Amino acid sequence: MYRKQVRRRRAVLVLLVVVALVLLSTQFSESQGGPLHSMQRAVASVFGPLEEGASRALKPGRDLVNWVDETFSARGQNGDLKSEVQDLRNQLAKSQSAEGENEQLRKLVGLDRGGTLAGYKPVTARVIGRSPTVWYSTVTVDKGSSSDVKLNDPVVDGDGLVGRVSDVTHGTAEVTLITDNRSAVSARVLPNGPEGVAEPEVGNPDALLLDFIDRNQAIHQGQLVVSAGWSNGSISSAFPPGVPIGKVSDATVGEQETYQRVHVTPFADMRNLDFVQVATGGPKRPGVAQ
Amino acid sequence: MIITRGIAVRLGLVVIGCVLLQVSFFSYLSLFGTTPDIVPLVVISLGLFGGAVVGAVIGFATGLLLDSVLLQTLGVSSLVLLSVGYLAGRYREGTEISNSLVPLLLIGALTTAAAAGFAAIQITLGVDAPVSLLVLREIFVQGLLAVLLAIPLYPLIRRILRPALVDSATVGRGRSPIRAGTTRPRRVRGRRIRRAAGVS
Numbered sequence: 001m002y003r004k005q006v007r008r009r010r011a012v013l014v015l016l017v018v019v020a021l022v023l024l025s026t027q028f029s030e031s032q033g034g035p036l037h038s039m040q041r042a043v044a045s046v047f048g049p050l051e052e053g054a055s056r057a058l059k060p061g062r063d064l065v066n067w068v069d070e071t072f073s074a075r076g077q078n079g080d081l082k083s084e085v086q087d088l089r090n091q092l093a094k095s096q097s098a099e100g101e102n103e104q105l106r107k108l109v110g111l112d113r114g115g116t117l118a119g120y121k122p123v124t125a126r127v128i129g130r131s132p133t134v135w136y137s138t139v140t141v142d143k144g145s146s147s148d149v150k151l152n153d154p155v156v157d158g159d160g161l162v163g164r165v166s167d168v169t170h171g172t173a174e175v176t177l178i179t180d181n182r183s184a185v186s187a188r189v190l191p192n193g194p195e196g197v198a199e200p201e202v203g204n205p206d207a208l209l210l211d212f213i214d215r216n217q218a219i220h221q222g223q224l225v226v227s228a229g230w231s232n233g234s235i236s237s238a239f240p241p242g243v244p245i246g247k248v249s250d251a252t253v254g255e256q257e258t259y260q261r262v263h264v265t266p267f268a269d270m271r272n273l274d275f276v277q278v279a280t281g282g283p284k285r286p287g288v289a290q
Numbered sequence: 291m292i293i294t295r296g297i298a299v300r301l302g303l304v305v306i307g308c309v310l311l312q313v314s315f316f317s318y319l320s321l322f323g324t325t326p327d328i329v330p331l332v333v334i335s336l337g338l339f340g341g342a343v344v345g346a347v348i349g350f351a352t353g354l355l356l357d358s359v360l361l362q363t364l365g366v367s368s369l370v371l372l373s374v375g376y377l378a379g380r381y382r383e384g385t386e387i388s389n390s391l392v393p394l395l396l397i398g399a400l401t402t403a404a405a406a407g408f409a410a411i412q413i414t415l416g417v418d419a420p421v422s423l424l425v426l427r428e429i430f431v432q433g434l435l436a437v438l439l440a441i442p443l444y445p446l447i448r449r450i451l452r453p454a455l456v457d458s459a460t461v462g463r464g465r466s467p468i469r470a471g472t473t474r475p476r477r478v479r480g481r482r483i484r485r486a487a488g489v490s
Contacts (some may be wrong), residue, residue, distance in 0.1 A: 012343050016350045016372050023354075024365030028415075036364055043358035047310075051346055051359070054314035063319045069320050129313035131360050132327045133405075135412045138311070138360060168363040174361040181412070202426045271320050 032151075032167075041169045044140070048128070048172040050119070052142050055128040058204060059274075066272060088224070107118060117156070117240060120279035125148050127273045128172070135179035137165075137200065144171045147280070152238045154279045160244035160267035161185065161227055173278070178208065178245065179270050186230040186237045187245055189219060189262070195228045198245055198264060206270070210262035219251040225264050240282065247283050297454040301336065301344075304450060305352050308332040309359060324428050326435040328443065329356060330404040333371045334397050335440070335447045337378030338387070339455060349375030363415070370407045374400045379392040397440045400432030 027036045038281040046217025125141035144151050145168050153165045155175045163183065166176040178185055179200045187198040187210060194217045201207040210225060225248060246266040291297070308329060316326045331351050335350055337345025353368030378400055387393060446454070 008343050013346055013372075013376055016346055017369065017487065020350065020365040020369040020372065023368070024363060027364045040358045040361055040364060043355070044361055050310060051314055054310045058311075058315040062315055065319050065321075119363070126300045129359065130317040131362065132312055132317045132325055132329065133408060134325075134425070135408060136360065136362050138362070146379075201424075271318065271325075 010154065020101040041166055044167075044172055044174075045091040048140070048142065048144075048169065051129040051140060051172075052126070067267070084222075103111065117154075117243070117277075117279050117282075120154075120240070120282040121148070122156075123149060124275060124277055124278040125149075125173070125282050126275055130273075132137055134204075135181060137163075137177040137183075137270065138166070139175050139177065139276075141173050141175055141276060141278065142171065142175050143278060144169045146170050147278075149173045149278050149280055153282070154239050154243070155276050156243060156272060156279065157268050157276045159269065160246065161239065162268045162270070162273065164238050165278060175278075176178070177270050178266065178268075179206075187225050187230040187264075188228040188241075189213070189248065190224040190226060193217070193219065193223060195230065196259075196262065197224065201263070206265065207249070210248075210264050211259060213251075213260050213262050214261045215253045215258060218246055219254075219260065219262050221248055221250060223248045240279070291344060291450065291454045293340075293344070296449045297451065300450055300454075301348065304332065304336070304447065305348060306357065309352065309355050312356070313335065313359060321435055322431050324431045324435070326439060327401070327405070327432055328436075329367075330374055330401045331397055331440055331443060332402045333375045334378040335393070335444050337375040338393055338396070339448065339451055340379065341383050342376050342378060342379030345375030345377075345379035346372045349373070365413075366408070366411055368405050370413065370478075374404045375408065377403075383453045393444055394437050394440050397431045397444065398437035401436035402429055402476055405429040405432040407488065425452075 023036065027034075030036055038118055123143050125147075126144035127139045128142050129140035131138045141155075149165055149168055151165055151168055155164060157164045162172040163175045163177040163180070165173050166182075176183055178198065181200055183200060185198045186195060188195045189210070194213050196210045196213040198208045198210050199208050213219065225245045227239040227241055227243040227245060228237065229239060230237045244267050246264040248262055249265045250263040251260055252263075293301075312327065312329050312350045316328055319326055329352060331349070333345065333349045336348045340348070349371035351367045353371040354364065356362075378396065382397060395462045407430060409425060
């Protein structure tokens with residue numbers, strides 16, 4: 001009797017491990033429209049409204065816990081922010097005069113772009129769920145294909161670039177954040193800085209690493225980093241140019257390394273996203289699936 | 291654990307509630323610089339109450355649901371969670387839990403193992419991540435948070451599953467986490483016997 005139980009227990013374990021491995025390998029080799037992806041989207045569609053309801057109901061509790069956590073960290077940030085505000089005021093004065101000149105020059109060359117997301121139709125979406133681990137930085141939003149949201153649409157919030165749409169169901173969409181390990185954004189350091197690739201610093205959801213920046217380039221703390229919107233005609237970045245990503249917090253050069261490691265703090269607070277804007281209906285970007 | 295249709299429904303609701311609570315509440319929190327994860331905690335608790343087979347099956351199903359809801363790679367969470375559910379169940383089957391601290395420590399240790407297993411699978415799947423102090427801190431703090439969260443959640447799950455838990459006669463009168471709470475009916479029966487015997 002006992003042996004039978006042991007055999008049954010082992011058989012269940014082996015069966016489940018095999019099924020899990022089959023699922024894992026099948027989904028890797030399968031296309032986006034495959035049966036496993038379709039099944040996954042169906043489950044996500046069913047759970048979408050439940051997630052939305054739970055997210056709304058639990059928001060006061062979340063805010064309370066985060067308020068306690070943020071109060072402790074805000075004490076330390078207060079002094080830094082005061083000096084930063086002073087610097088930004090000076091920068092604002094300079095940039096406002098530059099903006100006027102820029103506008104006149106744009107008219108001269110026939111360009112009329114209102115902002116970094118000009119040509120897109122922004123759709124405001126509520127964040128209704130998010131991944132629990134540092135390995136997947138994804139959020140689920142309550143707008144899907146029914147609101148014209150498509151694969152690889154850029155997603156921003158009031159502070160800057162958040163990520164891009166990586167999967168869509170009828171009523172929800174999965175947004176892969178720029179801090180996800182699968183994410184890489186072509187980025188540029190302002191004002192005249194070089195271009196590199198902004199990748200996540202794995203294990204730290206609040207930081208990015210700007211890679212492929214030549215070691216001889218002078219990068220300073222506080223410089224702004226925006227999306228480069230890189231394109232060579234046949235392939236291009238999924239993100240439009242000029243969307244703010246973050247600011248340089250540190251730059252280090254190893255002795256044997258060709259490139260320097262530029263640490264970037266994202267503007268968007270990835271842990272506390274409530275509402276985001278999905279930039280839908282933008283211009284066709286070659287090589288970007290939709 | 292005796293699995294009846296009612297208990298199966300309760301188990302299903304616990305799993306769905308746990309996944310919803312995780313993606314809609316706990317994933318937004320930042321405690322000690324990391325995000326608390328209650329999913330391994332719930333699976334380990336169910337393994338401790340139900341045994342190896344229940345732990346493995348619940349772990350697999352919970353992982354599948356979590357990966358589906360978050361549109362992540364199917365099978366990764368299932369593999370990790372079924373392993374910790376099975377291990378928790380094996381511990382329960384092989385060892386008598388006589389101290390109420392044991393389940394909490396076990397939950398902490400197995401949650402740390404789950405976080406480490408998840409990291410190992412991600413690195414095997416090709417995530418280009420150095421094994422940095424940040425990753426190690428994340429794994430360790432996840433285990434610590436699980437112990438703290440288990441203090442209210444473990445008794446709550448036991449309460450939900452109370453009708454299915456078999457009271458172990460060997461446990462005696464100690465405050466064991468696997469007790470099913472069957473002392474009250476005995477007292478009622480004693481009162482009935484006393485009444486029948488004419489003793490007031």
